[in-house]
Amino acid sequence: MNYLNTDILIVGGGLGGVAAALAALKAGRRVVLTEQYQWLGGQLTSQAVPMDEHAWVEQFGVTASYRKLREGIRDYYRAWYPLTEEARAKSDLNPGAGLVSRLCAEPKVAVAVIDALLAPYLGTGRLTVLQPAIPVEAEVSGTRITSVTVRDARTSELTQITAGFVLDATETGELLPLVGAEYVTGSESREQTGEPSAPETASPDNMQAFSWCFAIDHVPGDNTIEKPRDYDYWRNYEPEFWGAPMLSLTGPDPRTLEIVTREFTPTIDDDPLALTADQSQAAGDRELWTFRRILARKLFTDGHFDSDIVLVNWPMIDYLEGSIIDSPAPEKHLEGARQLSLSMFYWLQTEAPRPDGGKGWPGLRLRGDVTGTTDGLAQAPYIRESRRIKAEYTVVENDLSVAVRGSGKPSTFFDSVGVGMYRIDLHPSTCGDNYIDVPSVPFEIPLGALIPVRLENLLPAGKNVGTTHLTNGAFRLHPVEWNIGEAAGWLAAFCLERAIEPRAVRNTPSILKEFQTLLAGAGVELHWPDITGY
Structure with a gap:
């Protein structure tokens, strides 16, 4: 058994995990980041899925660090690939010219850029990456996680990590059952959430394909x-x-x-x-x-x-x-x-x-x-739906739906820690549902959706936030996952510096304002301009 101690442990090296690590490191904290697969970047790299983004992504609606990732991918092609002069001159270069996104690119290029973003912190020793590593055990005392143990997927060697804060950035919320966190899976009933598109009966096994x-x-x-x-x-x-x-x-x-x-x-x-x-x-x-x-x-x-x-x-x-x-x-x-x-x-x-x-x-x-495989398939399956924490605030369809709200104007929250935009887009499910597609308004990401109902030093940093089966369909895409992770990373560092708990940040107006000011200064957009959803 190996032993590590750090300020912030991030379990899962997908987009949310990478963004959380960068934020915590910029805040001066020591970070241990673990990842199951050979590439960091999750849905963009090991799952190989090009960026799914909203229509305004080239102008606004993403964090500054996410924009740096996007521009880093374009710059990589300009620096190392034999682009035509016309292609090289395009400021909004789309190397794949795919119609799903304004930036479709090879996953290995995204890997190179992500590695470059993290490289300065690896060099100082403030960032430790354990890879490939899978969480297998956790210790909890009262409402605080005291340690998480990961297993090396190649050697089976175990490493126990203690940290002030633990962030779950895994693709399926793998940490939640290990630490005894309260969580939800599958589809909630209409009675539970008040959502018009929810079924009459809850079905925990009913998840997106x-x-x-x-x-x-x-x-x-x-x-x-x-x-x-x-x-x-x-x-x-x-x-x-x-x-x-x-x-x-x-x-x-x-x-x-x-x-x-x-x-x-x-x-x-x-x-x-x-x-x-x-x-x-x-x-x-x-x-x-x-x-x-x-x-x-x-x-x-x-x-x-x-x-x-x-x-x-x-x-x-x-x-x-x-x-x-x-x-x-x-x-x-x-x-x-x-x-x-x-x-x-x-x-x-x-x-x-x-x-x-x-x-x-x-x-x-x-x-x-x-x-990055021998069989031609992606390294990992593309996961659309995770375990989701029971949170201080759960985002429901009524918060996002154009039809329910009666307007396409942005949805706002007093505790915004970022923005997102995507239709409530659910693929067919494991219990026989067809597609569910609901036009959505641009939305803010409420801090309450990142705060578990009980555990004090656990934060979600991906698709495992406080959403429903339905609203997960709008929160699961690349830029929103990145923003969630970035907010979680800054929040953990902020709480460690001030010796306070995340729920105190949300529920104390002066402290919340201070935290939101910090986020805005770091390039996290907290509000939308006057636009209409689709």
Whole structure:
């Protein structure tokens, strides 16, 4: 057993964990950051998902440190990649020209930028990163966590860490059951939350599907993989509401639920500079090749890349057969999701309809070098829904819904610690729900959603904040997770400096004002301008 002592322990090195670490380190604190996978960055890197963001992201609505991450990715391409002069000159360069985001890029580039942001603190020794490490045990005395033990995923070596504050930045709220925190899973009932889109009956097992993403390109030749073990099962798999087998290009439109057939054109010859992602107007998923494209070959000198590179995070790989949270068989579901994704890729290679009337694109390749794996899939599953703390304040649909509020004007909270914006966007669920898509107002992030009802030195730093099953659909995206983590990091450091508890910060007006002033000075936007949601 190894032993470490630090000011702030952050368990989970996703976007929220990285943002929390940077904030605490800027505040002068010592930090231990643990992460299960080989890359820091979570949904942006080990899960390989390009940034999902709101329509105003280039002007406002994110923290200064998140903007530094975004601009760092663009600068990395300008410094090291052979961009065309026209592409290099674009201040809002989108290396993938994907239609899901104004910044679609390779996950390994995001890794390089994240590592660079943390490098100065690793050099001083104030930051210790334990990787790959999984939390396995915790000790709690009264309302305070006294230690957390993590296990090295390669050697099984244990390290016990004591800290003044512990932040849970894991993808599924892994720390919450270990420390005995009060938490919620799945969907609440309408009676519990007052939300018009909530079901009549609560269902703790009803969670958004997770997906195992993968990166592909298309080159001449036959790159067909071996038929996946469970291909025949997934080839005939058709949820009641889907309108077609999932291994197809047909399925529900997330916003209208209309059954639509999408296009898939690996040979597309488009102009990437002419494309602009705008989620306020359209999801951009009618042509799947450009939907989550993370590298557009025509933005680089002629012949440097043989193909575009595309990240497959499509409705067809949403795994609906069960959850991995508080599940008796998480490994079964993880492997099931992997088999579904491999089966989707094999179907694209062998059966997907082509414009010439033929079937299959055998030139498609899995790009494990892009995702950092040998099998071509992402290192980790893409998690949309976590355990969620029971918080001093829980954000509900009525706080965010344009229809319920009767206006698209921003939603405000007296204890704002940041801002976010995304539609209440829920993927199909493990208990058979179809998409839920509710137009949302721009919202502030209330500090009350970061404060557990009982434990004093535990803070959530990701998707495990005080939201409901529904509002999690607006809080789960990249910039909001980063902002939550950044606020949690500053809050932990602020509380240590003043020897006070987080709930005292929220409930003491003068101290809350002091903390909000600190956040604003650090580049955290606390309020929206006069805009309207969508």
